[in-house]
Each structure stands twice: as structure tokens, then as C-alpha cells.
Amino acid sequence: MSDLAGKQDIQAFWGALYDSLYDGTTDVSKEQLLESIDAMEDMFRLRGHMAVADMSLMDISGLRVLEIGPGAGGHSAMFARHGAIVTAIDITQARAEATAAKFALLGDDARGCRAMQGDAENLPFADGVFDIVYSNGVLHHTTSTEKAMDQVYRVLKPGGRAVIMLYCKSSWHYWINMWLCVGILMGRAFGGANWLGRATEWGGKDEQTMENPITRCYSGGGVRRLFHRFRDVRMRKAEFYFYLIPKLGRIYRRFQIKRYGVHPGGILVYGEPWPKQSPLEFWLGRFIGWSWFITAEKPEN
Template sequence: MSGWRTLLERDAAGALRCPVCRQGALALSGEDLACGCGARFPVDQDRHIAALLPPESIASEAKSNIRAWWGDLYEQLYGPTDKGLTPERLEHLLDLTEDLFRRRGLLPVVEMPLAQLAGSQVLEIGPGGGGHSCLFKRHGASVTAVDITPQRAISTALRLSLVKGDEGRAYQGDAENLPFRDGVFDIVYSNGVLHHSSDTDQALAEVHRVLKPGGKAVLMLYARHSAVFWANIVPRGLFSGEMFRWPEAEWVGRVTEGKPKFGQTRNPFTRIYSETELRQALRAFRVVSLRKNSFQFDNFAIPRLTQLRNAVLKALGHRPHPGAELVYGAAEFVPETALELWLGQFMGFGWNIVVEKVA
């Protein structure tokens, strides 16, 4: 407890800023973080979390829906794993997760080489259940995670407290109004999150602001020209009629990421980017690299195609991987075949992005 409080005090003195006046420093005052402008933000000492949301983020209907939907999905995917999680169990799951990421050629091991993270100040926006942040901490980074959904911020704080490594902390905050001073982080990492924001352009502007000059953002955003979009999302939008009822980001949101289980709120927003649209959104940065991946033969709107793919691949000798629990909430996952990995360069749903803040 005292170690976490010391870390919070140091962050308040050197890294945090008030998300209300957007310039004042924060200081611990009783059970709150306080700013000279009069704003106060609650600190949960037991869960090692501080809620740094401005009133407009709390009152916004769009952001309330974002919190409701992603909180629902947290309970579906990550809640069961968090129950009874121990340091030993987490270390084992991280070993499996890292191996699965390498087999799949994913962002956190290709564009974010883990061996190079020691000593870096890393911010993760939208950590989900904290699996990626824990990997970065284990490899020597000083990790800060921020998520607008309280359940996800709390889960990340729990997992960071259990894993060995450098420093790790989590805050509840808004990607469109990050509670950090300018130029704090060496790396800002966000995997499949910013395209779900109510204002992705503003979130990208915040990424740029909190990076040090010469710092890098490592991001994954969804690709428009992909099998998932044209052969799955578009047909589902057409057949459901959602395409004709909502703006694109909203109807795509409603037909992606799953269905609510503990409430009624659907996924509010999902944005999709062509390369031209992507470069326009990233115009404040210098683009270092763009890479597509994430294609599987079940990326088509055909009922039970995932089950069929998995059954065929298992019959052909492709064994399920046990490393999906921590980040996907699945007991097992059948990784991409060599052919799927190759096709992902052209038809993949993920833009893997490295951009730099020019000094």
C-alpha cells in the first residue's frame, strides 16, 4: 500500500495534470487528488486506482455508453480470470500470452520489441484487462495504463500489482482528455482501442501531446480494405439494416465486438480506416511504419464458420494454443496458419502503426 501511495504522490508531482483546468498540478489531499482550481478526484486506496475524469466525461451520454459496453465485455472476458488470480498464475499466463503473440506476429512483439523496453516510460491507453501492460512491466518498462471503464482500470491495477518488474500503475481516465502533462512518455501504446473513442482525432491529438519529442506511438487501428470489413461487417450491416439507421462509426460499432450479456448497451463506436484516411488522421506525426495483419479463414459472414475453421485445422494437426485466456478470455485459440499470416499482409483487419512525434 505505502509503495503504491508513494508512486501516486510522485506521479502527482511530476506527471499528472488536472483534466478539468488542463494545466494545474495535482496533490494528494485526504482521500482525493486535488487541484488548485478546486477540482477533486477520488482515490481508491484498496484497489490502487484514482479516477481522473472531468465532469463532462462523466455526464456525456456517449461516454457513459462506452463505459457500459466495455464494462459488460470486461465481465464476459476478464472477470472470471481475475477471481483468485495469484502472482504465480499470472506469470504462467504471461509466458503463454507472449508466446502466442510471437506466433501470431502481433503488435506487442513486432512493433513493440519487448527486449528494448527497459527503462522506458510507457503509457497504454485502453489496457483491457492489463495483459499487455503486464508484459511491458515484466520487461523493464515503467508502465502507466489509463482506461475510461472503471472495471478495466481496476483489473489492470490488480494485475500490475501482481507481476514482477519495474513500476506499474493504472488510472481511470479519458483518452480524449488525458490526465498527464505534455511530453511525459517515451512510448504511447494502444492496441485496437482509439477507433472506439467518441472522437478518435482528439484522442490522437492527446497521444501526440503527452509524447516526448522523438517519442513513438505504437497503435493498432482497424483496416477498411480487409476481409473482415467487406466480407463480414458490411454484409451484417446490410442484412440487419443497421447500416441505414446510423452514421458509419455507430452502425459498425453495433455489429462488431460481440453482444451485451449483463446489460442492453451495444458497442457505441467502431471506426475503420483506409490507408489514405489513416495517414490523414496521423498527419501530426511522422509515419515510421504501417503493416497489415490479422486474417483468418473465418473472416466471412457465414454462420459457425469459426467452429468449422477450428475443426478443420485441428484435424490437419494444428493444435490450439493455451495463451488466449489473459487477453482474449478464451480457454484456447487456434493461431493463424502460415497461409493466413501471409494473406494478412493484404487482407488483414489490423493496421499496425508506428509513428513518431517530430522533435
């Protein structure tokens, strides 16, 4: 597959997925958006998400932050709300527009912020211009994660930090849910390359309408190789959910919602409330979670 065809597939997939999550309603007031951002931040604190746990939102005012792949634009809007000068770039035009619309609604609270369409593997920025490059769940879905990481390194200022989430291979979700249940028992691993893409992400909210063209996941060694030019590389696992277990997970999810409830913070970024994790899931995430939360510094020289 050529790089261009690959990128078109990526745009088509994410375009379709987000279209199925949001009904297109843009009739939201600034106050409502601020409430949604606060709710999302609260949800991230509950989950120990890297956006609040591995970077200090209190210290980002005035910093130049690049978000790659903002999706719904919630994370970028949160950084803007904390005073960062945010640039957001997404390969899917509609996602860049959704993020730009949030900046526009925030008005003076997002002064200097901008969102644009573009590719992580070919960032249209000069060398060494950002204090932080942030990307949550994006770079494992692009044609060449290595190329994208070279770009992250290039556009960071010396001493700047990368804050990046990548899927984790040494996790329950990869080995039990995906490899064993979906790959082997349901036979998807035998359908050629990218079986993980087909298995891990739906092209629609409730049913598979389109195949995810690319998904990769990384062992600890794989992450270290990707970040070999950085210093002070810190990585931790997080995010374990019983409801992701194929078939049985659906039953658990009903129990989970009854027992622990849902958090409204999910609406801004996932289009629906987030089912709260049990303390056991939160704890298990540290050992067998599906996310690597990674921070790393570009050396001063």
C-alpha cells in the first residue's frame, strides 16, 4: 500500500468513527464547554491519566504545546484553559475543525491557539519550537511510528518534553482479549497483516463499519527503542478494564455501571459518559494495563 493510500484509509476510518460518536450538534455555549472540560479533567484525575498525572497543568501557562491527533479536541481545549498556547494537528480534517471550533468558543481563554489538518509524520513546523509535544493514543495508528517520533523530537525545544500514550503489548488486553480471544479463538489473527487493527478499534460506535487500517502495540523494549534519542524516559502502565473482555465484558459492564456509576467527563472525548473503574481494575492497570504513559525529555544539546 502506498503511503498516500495508507493515509487516506486512516482519514476515512477516523472520520467514520468520530461521525458515529457525535451527532454533529455544535450548539454549545462557552459555559457548557468549560463545564465539559472541567468534568473531563476530573475524570482524568480519577483515572490517573497522563494528561494530569504526568504533566502539571498548573505549570503549562504560556508554554507552547503541540497536540498530535486531538480527535474531539477535548485535551487541547483543557490545555488552552490552563493558559497554554496550543497548536493541534490532526490528519482528519473534521477533527482539526472540531478542535478549532472549541478554541473559537473559548475565545480569550484560548488566545494564540490554533488547530490544523496535517500529518504527524511530516509536521509543518520549524525545529525546536514546542515546550511540550502531547499525543494520546495516536502514534501507534500512523503508517510509521518511527517517522512520527523523529518529528516529535525535531519540533521539541531542547529541554522540552514529550508526553505520549502508546498501546502496551505486555498487557492483559493484548495477550488475553486480543491475541487469544479475538485472534486465535475467533480466528482474526489468520486474516493477514493488521489483524490487531481489525480487532482493536471499531469503525462505528456499536458495530464494525470500517476496518482500522493500522494499530501497533509496544513492549517496554519497543518503547525504549522509539525514544532512544531522548533522556529521562519515564514509562508506566495504566488502564485495565474488565469490560473489554470479548463477550463476557458486556455482562460485566452492566454490573460495573450499576456498582460504580458513570462519569460525565467521557462525553467530551468519547461521546458518552465513562463507566468508572473499580479499585481492582485501577490497581491491575499498573501491571497489565493497555496504555503506556510515557514522558521523555529532549536533551539540551
